[in-house]
Amino acid sequence: MTERIPCKSEGCTAAILPATFQKTGGYCMPCVQAKERQEWQAYVLQNRKTVDLYAGVTDPVEVLKIMHASRPHDPLIVYTPHKAGKEELYRSLSGDDAGRLETYALELLRAGDEDGCTDILMALVCYNNRLLSGTGTLAGLMDREVYDPGFLYKDAPAEIRDLLLEQVEADGENRNLLLLALSWIGDDVVVQRFREWREHTPEWAEELYVAPERYAHEAGWELTADGKRRDLFYPDNYAVETINPSAAEAYLEEPAASFLTESWQNCEWCGSPLTVLLDIHAGHPSVERLPVNGQKLQVQTCIICSCYGPVYIELDSLQGARWSAFNRKPDYLPETDPENESREYLSAGKQFRIAEKPRNTYHAVQWTMEPRASQIGGYPTWIQDGEYPVCPCCSQSMHFIGQLDWEAVEKYGEGIYYMFLCPEGRMSATLFQQS
Structure with a gap:
């Protein structure tokens, strides 16, 4: 049996093979790896630089574009955060600026970046209380079958609503998301359709986990016993x-x-x-x-x-x-x-x-x-x-x-x-x- 040699590191109790001893200079592999990590950490600390991507950028739309941009992790770079938070910036956007950012989100969608697009649109709806353009943004989302999250379709115009109502009858693959989008529209026509589905259950309802009208809960309302809309939260x-x-x-x-x-x-x-x-x-x-x-x-x-x-x-x-x-x-x-x-x-x-x-x-x-x-x-x-x-x-x-x-x-x-x-x-x- 080959005799093992104690590791040279102070306090280490490991014993290594002679071949390993020759290869590592007398240290066990855990100690070698620990030393390499220490050397790398020291190198990073010595060579790390701070980068301010927002230097000289005053346009809030351009600032938000930088915030949303994905960047690969680089341990040698520390990015300076913006003095204002994302929520604060979105809340301060003017109508024109919000429109520019919505247009930029559509550009991302056309380029295939659905996640980047929806991240911006969600922030516009949530933080800026913006209703998305039906003929532009929502139509673009529908063309690419982007229905999630449903609240992007909140208060959508009649032409979008009618397209969704038509599609939900035939599109079994997306029906769950389509019902959620419709619940966020929640206008009189949607309420009437939900009431009709409750009174005359459609054949496709058996594919759902809950009855079609129960999807309204996800948008914060429900049908009353007499078929009217009842909101379940207070707007303030x-x-x-x-x-x-x-x-x-x-x-x-x-x-x-x-x-x-x-x-x-x-x-x-x-x-x-x-x-x-x-x-x-x-x-x-x-x-x-x-x-x-x-x-x-x-x-x-x-x-x-x-x-x-x-x-x-x-x-x-x-x-x-x-x-x-x-x-x-x-x-x-x-x-x-x-x-x-x-x-x-x-x-x-x-x-x-x-x-x-x-x-x-x-x-x-x-x-x-x-x-x-x-x-x-x-x-x-x-x-x-x-x-x-x-x-x-x-x-x-x-x-x-x-x-x-x-x-x-x-x-x-x-x-x-x-x-x-x-x-x-x-x-x-x-x-x-x-x-």
């Missing part, structure tokens, strides 16, 4: 912003809105204290158009159990809250010990404030764009399929009223808590989704 959208701790300490008066405080009552499933996700005075601008019947809007939930199903809380005349007798414990709810559950997330609530001005209703519609998702009102940021809990009192779908992105709460947090309200049943509900 106020971002819940994060401020630094020093700024939070500067508030001398108690704010009109608070987040993530501990409730006096416990979860009847796991025994943990309930969490008040939000508590907003009725006079605050963010809830002026929400159906707040009392002095405040308060939403409580169990942070643990709402991850496994809806948690309902009954509201009294002062918009206080108590655990609802309608709650049904999921069979798959795991056993938890409240004493072992961290409550450190409560400290993050002091750093949240509601923005002074509303943003676009659909600002955070696309989760994959990684928007600042925490908000009061607006359209929800669904990570999975749209899910509006049914009020156990009146059997109607509840209205979405806000959401908290847990990534903004904890360092390694993920997922979103969604909040709903039924004023008729005097009931709130919470759901949780994550990737």
Whole structure:
């Protein structure tokens, strides 16, 4: 048996073959590779340069083109970020500038870059509240069978709607996406067609996972029993912003809105204290158009159990809250010990404030764009399929009223808590989704 020789590296316990010893100068391969990595890292640090692609560029459209451009990773280059974020730039675009960027997106589409095209169009719709050109952009997307995401077709003109209605009857391969696009158009003609499909189920409906009219949930509305459109969210959208701790300490008066405080009552499933996700005075601008019947809007939930199903809380005349007798414990709810559950997330609530001005209703519609998702009102940021809990009192779908992105709460947090309200049943509900 060939005798092995100890590696020369100090502290290394490996033993190597004589041939390896001769080849590496007496070092084992892991030590050789570690040395090569150190040498490469030192080389990168010594030779790395900073490149500012935005130097001298003042046109916001050109700035955004640079932001969207894909570049291969080069460890020897550090790119200087722009002083303004992508969301901020899109929100500041004039109508003419937004039109120029839409034209550029079409150029990318014609060149075969569908992802680059849709990235820009999504940002225009979400951050700039732009309706895309039917005869130009939407027709171009349809020519290339680009129907995803469906919200690009939001409020599309009649000629696009009619083409989609015609195509959905024959195009089985794209039918799922076509129904989503139609739900985002959601005008009287689409509502009528959805009603007809509910009353007379088309043959192709058996190929779907849900009934055709249920696709409306993905665009935030549903058909009522008498076939009318009923919206499931409120258009005013106020971002819940994060401020630094020093700024939070500067508030001398108690704010009109608070987040993530501990409730006096416990979860009847796991025994943990309930969490008040939000508590907003009725006079605050963010809830002026929400159906707040009392002095405040308060939403409580169990942070643990709402991850496994809806948690309902009954509201009294002062918009206080108590655990609802309608709650049904999921069979798959795991056993938890409240004493072992961290409550450190409560400290993050002091750093949240509601923005002074509303943003676009659909600002955070696309989760994959990684928007600042925490908000009061607006359209929800669904990570999975749209899910509006049914009020156990009146059997109607509840209205979405806000959401908290847990990534903004904890360092390694993920997922979103969604909040709903039924004023008729005097009931709130919470759901949780994550990737």
